[in-house]
Amino acid sequence: MKVLKLMMLVLTMCVPAMAQAQQPLLMNIRSAENFSNQQYNKLMQAKELVEMIINSAAFKSRVLSFSSNGVQGFVQNNGMSNQQIFDYLMSGAEKYPAQTVADHFMDYDLVLYKPKWYQSKKVLGYTSQDTSIIHINKKFFNDAEINQIAMNLVHEWTHKMGFGHDFKRTARRPSSVPYGIGYIIRDLGNKMYGMNMSEEMDCNH
Numbered sequence: 001m002k003v004l005k006l007m008m009l010v011l012t013m014c015v016p017a018m019a020q021a022q023q024p025l026l027m028n029i030r031s032a033e034n035f036s037n038q039q040y041n042k043l044m045q046a047k048e049l050v051e052m053i054i055n056s057a058a059f060k061s062r063v064l065s066f067s068s069n070g071v072q073g074f075v076q077n078n079g080m081s082n083q084q085i086f087d088y089l090m091s092g093a094e095k096y097p098a099q100t101v102a103d104h105f106m107d108y109d110l111v112l113y114k115p116k117w118y119q120s121k122k123v124l125g126y127t128s129q130d131t132s133i134i135h136i137n138k139k140f141f142n143d144a145e146i147n148q149i150a151m152n153l154v155h156e157w158t159h160k161m162g163f164g165h166d167f168k169r170t171a172r173r174p175s176s177v178p179y180g181i182g183y184i185i186r187d188l189g190n191k192m193y194g195m196n197m198s199e200e201m202d203c204n205h
Helices: 002-014 037-054 057-064 082-091 138-143 146-160 177-193
Strands: 026-033 105-113 133-137
Touching: 026 037, 037 057, 037 105, 037 138, 037 146, 037 177, 057 082, 057 177, 105 138, 105 146, 133 138, 133 146, 138 146, 146 177
Parallel strands: 026 105, 105 133
Antiparallel strands: none
């Protein structure tokens, strides 16, 4: 907890202000299965990090200015501008598995799973449109830094908001909403906490 408090202090210094004109977006972890006490504490640290970053002026600026190949905007953006994507995400109105109201909560039902021997650790987790459950790779979770976990949590949640990406490693996939937003979370955490996160990993399927 001392480390987390130090992180929060650094975040406050690096990001001047939370967005004041809007209601903050918070994480609502409704369930978390197969987490030990230690793993759950790590999850709570990632939750705090997500809430700090996603409500920061730095996050808003990065989303609004996001561009791909010199053109402002995300790819596979469901016809939305950067401003519309930001406003929609901040509403917390999930589309899948059922439409929710704009309650400014990111709803999570999490399951920590043990990957099969042939599965790469780079497959961090997965979800689908017909379930509220987000599966997190246990090996990834145990080895990951807090901002990596934050990245994955937000990436998966954007799928619940209705955004998708290419299954294969195409050139445009990093500029999709799930990957683009996830990498913003990761990079802000990296910058704020001095973590060395140069290795790019797949957020999910």
